[in-house]
Amino acid sequence: MVESSSTRILVDAGISCRETFKRVRALGGDPCSLSAIVVTHEHADHVNGLVGLARKLKVPFFMTGATHQAWVRSVRDSTGARPDAARIEFFSSGRGFRIGDIEVRPFTIPHDAADPVGFTLHAEGVKIGFVTDLGYVPVSVRDHLRRSDILILESNHDLEMLRGGPYPWSVKQRVMSRVGHLSNEKLAEFFARDYDGSAAFIILAHLSEQNNHPEIARSAAEQALGHRRTLLENRILLAKQSEALEPLRL
Ligand SMILES: [Zn+2]
Numbered sequence: 452m453v454e455s456s457s458t459r460i461l462v463d464a465g466i467s468c469r470e471t472f473k474r475v476r477a478l479g480g481d482p483c484s485l486s487a488i489v490v491t492h493e494h495a496d497h498v499n500g501l502v503g504l505a506r507k508l509k510v511p512f513f514m515t516g517a518t519h520q521a522w523v524r525s526v527r528d529s530t531g532a533r534p535d536a537a538r539i540e541f542f543s544s545g546r547g548f549r550i551g552d553i554e555v556r557p558f559t560i561p562h563d564a565a566d567p568v569g570f571t572l573h574a575e576g577v578k579i580g581f582v583t584d585l586g587y588v589p590v591s592v593r594d595h596l597r598r599s600d601i602l603i604l605e606s607n608h609d610l611e612m613l614r615g616g617p618y619p620w621s622v623k624q625r626v627m628s629r630v631g632h633l634s635n636e637k638l639a640e641f642f643a644r645d646y647d648g649s650a651a652f653i654i655l656a657h658l659s660e661q662n663n664h665p666e667i668a669r670s671a672a673e674q675a676l677g678h679r680r681t682l683l684e685n686r687i688l689l690a691k692q693s694e695a696l697e698p699l700r701l
């Protein structure tokens with residue numbers, strides 16, 4: 452969740468409505484004060500809670516047209532019912548839009564979904580970069596992330612753990628592909644070569660429970676950043692699937 456003094460945006464809704472409410476309240480927030488939900492893509496781990504939240508909250512959902520179509524299709528397949536689409540607002544990748552006083556800039560990322568995006572969010576002089584679910588970091592994504600004060604980046608799997616892990620070979624290949632997920636190693640490469648060192652906080656997110664370990668992800672990132680002596684701040688934090696991250700204030 453990203454919050455300015457007047458606007459609260461939830462990026463994706465992968466967990467159930469009840470769990471989302473619980474976590475927002477645990478941080479001292481009021482789920483009913485959410486301004487909007489923005490959706491990166493239609494994979495289940497990003498939209499599982501949407502139907503429930505649509506029923507409970509009268510907030511708009513922002514997604515691209517192609518993501519919406521794919522989402523509607525998948526909800527229909529699993530429940531037979533069309534999700535309540537009354538509050539959908541469409542955006543297109545590459546075109547910024549505003550929710551309250553937060554400016555949202557979506558950009559295309561390489562992932563095997565209909566129209567997946569990452570975001571930068573801008574408010575009160577702070578820039579947040581949010582990218583998970585991408586097979587690699589293209590130059591375009593790197594450029595979008597420049598001068599971010601907070602970065603939320605995928606550190607999905609450790610390559611060796613994935614190779615030796617329980618997934619079937621076809622799934623392993625998908626995860627490792629250019630439209631799969633970002634490994635600790637590829638993220639470390641980004642840190643070592645392409646990252647501009649601007650962020651006070653870096654949050655490692657979308658860690659696989661089977662194919663990664665938080666300490667392995669952290670140490671890969673720290674090592675890569677450690678080679679860049681000019682970087683002073685860059686505090687690394689880990690986002691957990693099971694609980695909410697403490698609020699960050701800049
Ligand atoms: Zn995905």
Ligand SMILES: [Zn+2]
Binds near residue numbers: 494496657
């Ligand atoms: Zn995902």
